[in-house]
Amino acid sequence: MIKIKSRREYFELSRARRRIVLIFMLGMFIVLFAQAVKLAAFEKDKLQEASRQRQHREIVLLPYRGKILDRNGSLLAESTPVYSIMADAALVNFKDVDPTNQAKLHKKKKQLANLLKLSTMDLDRKLSNRKKRDVALRKNIAPDTKIKILKLKISGISSNKVYKRFYPENGPVAHIVGFTGSDGVGQEGIEMLMNESLAGKKGKIRKIIDGKKTPRVIGEFQSIKLPKDGADIRLTIDLRLQNEAYNALQKAVEKYEAISGSAVLLDAKTGEVLAMTNYPSFNPNGYNKVGEFIKNRAVTDVFEPGSIMKPISLAAALERKVVNINTLIDTGKGAYRYQGKFIRDTHAHGEIAVKDVIKVSSNIGSAKISEKVSSNNLAAMYKKFGYGIKTGINFPGEVSGTLRKHTTWKKIDHSRASYGYGMNSTLIQTAQAYTVFANDGKLKPISLIKENDPKISKRVLSPNTTKAILTILESVTDDEGTGSKARVYGYRVAGKTGTTKKIDEINGGYSKDKYIGTFVGLGPVSNPRFVMAIMIDEPLKKKGYYGGTLAGPVFSRVMSKAFEWYSINADGSEIKDIQNNKEGNADKIKL
Amino acid sequence: MKLNLILFVVLIICALTTVNFKHLTRNNFAELDVESKKTLDLKDQQTMLRIEESSESRIEIIEKTAKHKLNMHIPNQKEKKFIIR
Numbered sequence: 265m266i267k268i269k270s271r272r273e274y275f276e277l278s279r280a281r282r283r284i285v286l287i288f289m290l291g292m293f294i295v296l297f298a299q300a301v302k303l304a305a306f307e308k309d310k311l312q313e314a315s316r317q318r319q320h321r322e323i324v325l326l327p328y329r330g331k332i333l334d335r336n337g338s339l340l341a342e343s344t345p346v347y348s349i350m351a352d353a354a355l356v357n358f359k360d361v362d363p364t365n366q367a368k369l370h371k372k373k374k375q376l377a378n379l380l381k382l383s384t385m386d387l388d389r390k391l392s393n394r395k396k397r398d399v400a401l402r403k404n405i406a407p408d409t410k411i412k413i414l415k416l417k418i419s420g421i422s423s424n425k426v427y428k429r430f431y432p433e434n435g436p437v438a439h440i441v442g443f444t445g446s447d448g449v450g451q452e453g454i455e456m457l458m459n460e461s462l463a464g465k466k467g468k469i470r471k472i473i474d475g476k477k478t479p480r481v482i483g484e485f486q487s488i489k490l491p492k493d494g495a496d497i498r499l500t501i502d503l504r505l506q507n508e509a510y511n512a513l514q515k516a517v518e519k520y521e522a523i524s525g526s527a528v529l530l531d532a533k534t535g536e537v538l539a540m541t542n543y544p545s546f547n548p549n550g551y552n553k554v555g556e557f558i559k560n561r562a563v564t565d566v567f568e569p570g571s572i573m574k575p576i577s578l579a580a581a582l583e584r585k586v587v588n589i590n591t592l593i594d595t596g597k598g599a600y601r602y603q604g605k606f607i608r609d610t611h612a613h614g615e616i617a618v619k620d621v622i623k624v625s626s627n628i629g630s631a632k633i634s635e636k637v638s639s640n641n642l643a644a645m646y647k648k649f650g651y652g653i654k655t656g657i658n659f660p661g662e663v664s665g666t667l668r669k670h671t672t673w674k675k676i677d678h679s680r681a682s683y684g685y686g687m688n689s690t691l692i693q694t695a696q697a698y699t700v701f702a703n704d705g706k707l708k709p710i711s712l713i714k715e716n717d718p719k720i721s722k723r724v725l726s727p728n729t730t731k732a733i734l735t736i737l738e739s740v741t742d743d744e745g746t747g748s749k750a751r752v753y754g755y756r757v758a759g760k761t762g763t764t765k766k767i768d769e770i771n772g773g774y775s776k777d778k779y780i781g782t783f784v785g786l787g788p789v790s791n792p793r794f795v796m797a798i799m800i801d802e803p804l805k806k807k808g809y810y811g812g813t814l815a816g817p818v819f820s821r822v823m824s825k826a827f828e829w830y831s832i833n834a835d836g837s838e839i840k841d842i843q844n845n846k847e848g849n850a851d852k853i854k855l
Numbered sequence: 856m857k858l859n860l861i862l863f864v865v866l867i868i869c870a871l872t873t874v875n876f877k878h879l880t881r882n883n884f885a886e887l888d889v890e891s892k893k894t895l896d897l898k899d900q901q902t903m904l905r906i907e908e909s910s911e912s913r914i915e916i917i918e919k920t921a922k923h924k925l926n927m928h929i930p931n932q933k934e935k936k937f938i939i940r
Contacts (some may be wrong), residue, residue: 339909
């Protein structure tokens with residue numbers, strides 16, 4: 265211990281201490297000053313932004329997702345408010361010492377459980393952990409149920425509003441409309457294709473908040489940007505025809521125990537898709553939207569078109585003037601050996617005129633006609649009809665099909681191509697191809713979204729050839745034709761059936777009992793307004809597998825409704841009977 | 856001196872105007888907020904009504920009503936009448 269002997273000595277020591285303290289304080293001031301300079305000069309922007317974030321709360325304003333409507337304004341997709349019922353387990357209390365209150369609380373609990381479609385035991389279990397302040401009791405509650413729940417006035421029970429996409433028409437339009445994911449972004453169909461237009465633009469409000477632990481908005485706003493709602497999308501689909509096509513397909517698929525069916529109906533004058541449906545379908549409102557039936561098979565799946573290509577290969581021959589409709593073709597006894605392979609017909613037709621080759625759907629006849637046309641010309645004609653090229657409908661997942669380069673064709677490939685084998689296409693391509701026969705030889709661009717811009721058609725065939733083919737196609741729906749079941753009472757219709765063997769994926773080659781039945785037709789023949797293509801995949805062979813049998817009735821049913829709903833003038837032979845005052849099935853009303 | 860006085864009065868007026876405009880902006884914002892909420896509620900109601908309308912106007916419902924309440928049926932071929940102009 266230091267002993268201080270005099271007052272002077274005391275102050276001497278004190279001065280030394282004072283100096284140390286002074287130097288220390290000076291050092292501290294220098295450090296503080298340096299820190300102040302650093303914060304003010306170098307970190308100013310960062311700190312100001314952090315301060316703004318603490319003072320301001322940015323609230324995102326979500327836009328309303330646009331609706332999807334059919335051509336007549338019927339609703340196909342809409343965002344609807346749904347609610348999640350939340351509970352603060354610490355506040356919810358269904359117990360009271362007073363028996364009267366206890367009875368009331370018990371009653372409320374029962375009502376709440378009923379509205380939430382839960383048992384009281386499940387409700388108790390969810391609320392058992394008193395530390396949980398944010399328990400989701402149930403999601404996707406309808407607004408009226410939410411009102412009933414909040415009217416119970418149970419402390420600790422609240423609701424959160426969210427928007428959920430709702431598809432009132434379910435299965436029949438599911439493949440076209442598609443659906444959105446849980447994040448509200450389109451995942452399939454039009455929801456995906458038009459996501460940007462449908463989604464709109466988010467807005468935001470910036471508000472000042474207080475500095476408490478749980479921040480509270482104290483009112484004054486800094487900026488506001490209102491959200492821009494998504495645009496409504498109007499499709500070319502006619503919901504009535506869509507439902508009719510779906511129901512007719514369902515009946516055919518179930519009757520013939522087929523795997524699936526697809527149908528496309530086009531307005532031949534405008535190229536608009538009036539119906540495009542597949543059966544089986546799926547429920548876009550459900551949660552498990554997975555599986556093979558989610559695809560819009562009319563645009564994503566390809567198949568060998570078969571006999572529905574015969575009128576097109578014949579058109580190529582007629583255009584080159586290598587045959588006329590009365591030229592005789594010897595189809596022999598139903599089997600024709602060509603390049604070491606057999607081409608077969610279902611029946612022996614002998615010598616028949618070119619026009620009857622299509623009527624009876626002779627493969628031999630088509631092959632023999634095509635021998636007079638070069639591969640180059642045949643392939644070019646198919647391409648002009650839209651085969652091997654996407655239709656331009658821009659539907660997600662659309663494929664172009666396969667049409668091999670004619671330079672790679674062998675003679676047998678050329679021959680097979682004339683009756684629709686050795687190539688593949690989608691159903692919508694086939695429907696579009698037949699608009700040529702309905703439009704005086706012009707191919708119509710097709711659309712699924714309603715637009716005002718006129719579409720320019722492309723000439724593919726001369727009017728004379730088109731007229732000749734149309735007459736031949738009409739004969740297919742005669743009593744002796746393969747498409748008699750496609751006839752529509754009071755109207756003249758034309759079309760072509762197709763029955764294609766499926767490829768045997770296990771053993772290779774063509775399967776002996778797996779077929780695809782198709783029909784593509786148009787009507788009324790006097791002034792074609794509609795084109796429809798139908799495909800039934802893999803019917804049970806013993807129940808029937810010919811395209812005319814499977815798909816013909818679907819065509820007839822949907823077309824008769826289309827003629828009726830679009831007030832199309834009847835041109836059928838029945839009307840001529842009435843006009844000639846002969847005995848007919850229908851009555852005459854004079855205007 | 857006079858200039859100083861004038862500037863002082865202008866300053867006071869500007870200050871009061873600023874306060875007043877801030878107050879008006881706050882009021883307008885509050886109104887906008889209320890109206891936005893009303894718009895959203897009305898949109899929700901419109902949505903629900905539209906869905907109700909779409910489910911009530913379904914062709915199956917119309918056909919069911921026509922069949923059961925009005926004793927109507929879809930005409931068969933013999934009952935169909937063609938209008939010939």
